Amino acid sequence: MALLTLEDAKAQLNTKSDVDDTELQAYIDSVTAVIEEFVGPVEPREVTEQHDAGHGRRVLVLRTMPVLSLTSVTPLLVGGVSYPVDGLVLDEESGEVRRRNGGSFRGLLQVVEQAGRLSVPSTINLAARMLVQHLWRTQRPSRGGGLAGGGDDYSVASPIPGFGYAVPNRVLELLQPYRLPPGVA
Structure with missing residues (x-):
């Protein structure tokens, strides 16, 4: 496309x-x-962003919009927590990412997403x-x-x-x- x-x-x-x-x-x-x-x-493309969730943040707001899907949310530091995509909820309109269980994100994170339009x-x-x-x-x-x-x-x-x-x-x-x-x- x-x-x-x-x-x-x-x-x-x-x-x-x-x-x-x-x-x-x-x-x-x-x-x-x-x-x-x-x-x-x-045009759809893979985008990688870094987010600092510090000691706890309930929402990550992606900076590249529009968002089609999440690929991964992984820690940038050794010993950090990964967040499986199936445990996350993406609001494609606002770019907000939340944990399904209502928990917080923690630490310095790398978010990989598919951005663009179909x-x-x-x-x-x-x-x-x-x-x-x-x-x-x-x-x-x-x-x-x-x-x-x-x-x-x-x-x-x-x-x-x-x-x-x-x-x-x-x-x-x-x-x-x-x-x-x-x-x-």
Whole structure:
């Protein structure tokens, strides 16, 4: 499963030519990180996190969302306690992990999870298509002879920290229903 295929991007750009395929693929590859900054992992992947449960914590809150499943919760220090996954409850929406028996987690833990989505929502795919189109336009002059500028769906009202003017308003609006809560990366 891919966030965006070469065929998707070419359809968005209304091109059938394969002359620019290599360059276009570089654009496609680059937008995944941008989209995932706003919505979390799209393509399923294994993620490893460290959590310090100290002397007792009833809930671990995973930092990578969305979460598909837990693989393991093991101690990082010799003599620590492992927590079998079948004894844990994962709230996939919030990323909260609790012990089934109501007990606490203890110590420095390594949590391995599967994060991402089972399928790419069509709205996220469309946002990725539009982002490729926006970035592609910055180096391809419009038929009028200049770069397409503000006032259209690709305008950017203000720079976004870490991205400048690379992400247009229309893309942000499409991603809004899938945005990560503040503080989740």
